[in-house]
Amino acid sequence: METLMDEGHNMTVLRAKKYHSFTQAAWIEKHVTRAIESPNVNKRFSHLNRLIIGSEQICDDIRKHLEHHSITKLRKNGVLMIEFVLSVSPSFFKQPNGAYWPDANERLKAWVNASRDWLLKEFGTNCLTAILHLDEQTPHLHAICVPVSKSFNKKGGVVHRLNARGILGGRDKLSRLQDSYAGALAPLNIKRGQRGSRATHTTLKQFYSAVNESKRICAKAALPAPDAAPASFNSWQAIVNRLSDNLDSIHDSEINKLKGIIQELVVTNEKLRHEVMSRRRNQ
Template sequence: MNYAILRTAKLKTMGNIGGSLAHNYRTIETPNADPNLTLKNHHSVATPEAVKQAIKDRLPEKRRSDAVLCIEYLITASPEWDGWGNDKEAEFFKRAGQWLIDKHGEENIAGMSIHQDISTPHLVAYVVPIDQKGKLNCKDFLGGRAKLNQMQTDFADTVADLGLTRGKEGSKAKHTSIKEYYHDINHARDFSITTVSPKPEMFESKARYGEKVTAAVIEQIEPTVKAANSILTDYEKARVDKSIAEGSYDTLKKRAEPYLVAIDGLNQEEIARLNEVILLESRKIAVERDKSIKH
């Protein structure tokens, strides 16, 4: 099953907004983005400074000190969706933009961007949450679980005929925030392994010390290798049996997308080699652990 994905972030200061814009316009290092494809990104407003000014221009003079100044939307779909790279993709983003206009009013949308330099394209929008009374009122749009659920449903209905659906309504699964979403992607390749050897004890034999070093290394690298192996296993299961994803896209994304991002840009031979290394290292751990237990 392929899912329509919508995430939001509340930006309460101009510093928060500036940091988000720097990521959006790639003026800072963006680990999950391919710099060779960044020129393919599309921005409705040319510069981050212009977006920030558009936000300032819409803000009322009187507002609470802790008010949400801007809502950042991130809209995308499942990586496996068959619409990527064809006319469905263009229609998806067109409808997403119109959905935001209908919900907030075009005058309150400070800027929209479509990123094509990452493994799964997505739309980012900056919206000043002005309610029908002309007040800055984020709660009117994002306040409470019921409103968030209805928003997810409304958006999914907008793109349903493109072969997308929403996660299981009423699910207790926790939706990831935009910050968490990017953290997952940015750290998807973090399978580096570092180990610290224990110090030898006085009069300790070389054989005994060697066994201690082996045990220490196994203990230190095991979580990394097990995590990598788990990602590979879960992805293969999800690829074969899409029903595993039923109920919540978040669960599938957390398990499968880090692996998908990790292999992004690799050819089939390199992917096969990576899979072999992950599985081989996992087997080595099992063998070494068995040896340690027996000894």
């Protein structure tokens, strides 16, 4: 594959989260298949989302995968599945002015193919599902993996069990996965993110908190809340900041009015004091 031109500092993004129950798996299934609404989703583009690996029946596929490997009991608090989120810097798809690169579609296809190949090479049949989302701020993949591992019992028989520690046991293993993913994207001139970075991402919980905060501030300022959900947490945050500035401005205006009233009272009080002293001297 021809190497794409290097525009800016394009970095890999690879995050992982463990889930312990089918209840959580069902929620993830609804979220990634858009069966439930999310405020950070632009529904106008949801029809562009597409399945890259497996099927959208995540819970059913997990059950079949466990049954196929004769795993019938789940340990309490054991990890049932791991969700990986794969993406790259927005600059890989967009120019500094916000417009897409002329070859953005080619870039997207190359990144998706490289990411799919990496998932299958790294996790094999344990990677049950990968879904591409194009209805949020930056294209990204949600990959669902069930951490089935193979070992041998004392009689030499094959035994399968769930073993998330074999994949995410400690920071070193996640770091190795991030190194591996960066290696798979190297032909696209996408580099590994900063090692040991403390950079954080916006969770849905944080997003909803921002939404609620914006509504609270709108109500406090007697302003109408936005009708449509913005495309990202950052735009919500911008709204919150603008409204906060407006409130500060209103607050400052009210304080200035109060200061004026207080100043008038001070002047009036001073006049009265002088009048009282003058009357006393004349008595």
